[in-house]
Amino acid sequence: MLGVLLSRWESVTLSPRSTGPDPTIRIQERYLRGYGTTICRVQTKGDLPEARSCVLIHPLHELTTKEEPLTDTWACFFPSVPEQKRETFAYPAPYTQEFWELYAEPLSEFWRAARLFAGAVQHLGASAKPIPGGARASTETEALARAQAVEVLNLLRKDVSQVLLDEDGGLRQEWVSPSLLASFAEMFILDLLAVKRSLYCECCGLPYIWQSYQQRYCETACRLRQQKRNLRAHIKQARASFLKGQTIRQISKTLGEAPESVQRWVAGLKRGRKAERS
Numbered sequence: 400m401l402g403v404l405l406s407r408w409e410s411v412t413l414s415p416r417s418t419g420p421d422p423t424i425r426i427q428e429r430y431l432r433g434y435g436t437t438i439c440r441v442q443t444k445g446d447l448p449e450a451r452s453c454v455l456i457h458p459l460h461e462l463t464t465k466e467e468p469l470t471d472t473w474a475c476f477f478p479s480v481p482e483q484k485r486e487t488f489a490y491p492a493p494y495t496q497e498f499w500e501l502y503a504e505p506l507s508e509f510w511r512a513a514r515l516f517a518g519a520v521q522h523l524g525a526s527a528k529p530i531p532g533g534a535r536a537s538t539e540t541e542a543l544a545r546a547q548a549v550e551v552l553n554l555l556r557k558d559v560s561q562v563l564l565d566e567d568g569g570l571r572q573e574w575v576s577p578s579l580l581a582s583f584a585e586m587f588i589l590d591l592l593a594v595k596r597s598l599y600c601e602c603c604g605l606p607y608i609w610q611s612y613q614q615r616y617c618e619t620a621c622r623l624r625q626q627k628r629n630l631r632a633h634i635k636q637a638r639a640s641f642l643k644g645q646t647i648r649q650i651s652k653t654l655g656e657a658p659e660s661v662q663r664w665v666a667g668l669k670r671g672r673k674a675e676r677s
Contacts, residue, residue, distance in 0.1 A: 400504045402578025403512045404476045405493060406555065407456050408432065409464055411473065414452040414487040428489075435562050435575030436494045452486055459515055459580075460551050475508070477501045512580055515551060520587060522548035555584035601625060634664045641665040 409432050415425035423446050431439040454473045457464040474485035479501055491497035522544045558577045563570060576582040599605065602621035616622040633654050640650045647665070651658040 401512050401580040403508045405578040406580050409455040411454045430492050434560050438492050478503050519548040519551040552584050556581050559585045637661050637664045
């Protein structure tokens with residue numbers, strides 16, 4: 400999962416709950432986003448009113464936050480919570496094991512986040528994918544698209560940071576990210592700054608970051624898959640050409656394949672007229 404909700408929330412206030420024999424004494428817990436994956440937990444105890452739970456949240460592509468009930472957005476990522484308890488449920492703190500056991504991402508939210516990131520990649524990559532049959536975008540339009548892509552990536556990666564750790568008596572720094580989506584944005588920017596280009600795989604058509612000027616596929620599986628497709632196409636073309644009367648040598652030259660390979664592909668086929676010796 401991309402961690403869409405983890406890239407959007409700023410604070411969560413849970414519904415007050417009674418914990419002892421006196422029902423008027425309630426505990427209300429609040430989760431605040433810290434650095435990286437650190438969560439600050441604030442607990443208030445006393446004669447608390449029946450305050451409603453809420454979350455401070457913002458869209459993926461904006462900084463403007465708004466306070467809303469947990470039932471509006473937050474609860475949608477916890478489908479196992481009964482609908483009648485979505486407002487008062489004791490949601491576990493983000494990044495805990497209990498949180499991951501309940502957390503899920505609606506397909507619409509996952510798709511929207513993926514499209515947002517992919518759009519930024521498309522506009523900032525050194526190789527932009529052309530729109531079939533479309534007119535070339537104007538300089539102003541392209542500049543606006545690039546500016547929006549920069550803004551999106553900066554917003555997605557804004558909470559990626561370095562934290563100081565004290566382990567085994569020594570201090571060290573470590574990069575931490577609030578979500579997989581934020582990690583993707585950070586990785587893409589580092590690749591761009593390393594002068595690596597964004598290209599589109601010749602097999603699956605998806606964008607990838609190239610590692611060498613000869614690279615044409617996003618991964619080995621796509622390279623092997625495309626090689627098989629090309630081989631099947633060459634075999635089909637060789638057989639069709641052979642049946643039309645072309646010689647082995649002619650077919651070999653046209654396809655750029657060894658004559659021995661062409662000979663194997665057309666073995667057993669019969670033409671209407673005697674073929675010229677190759």
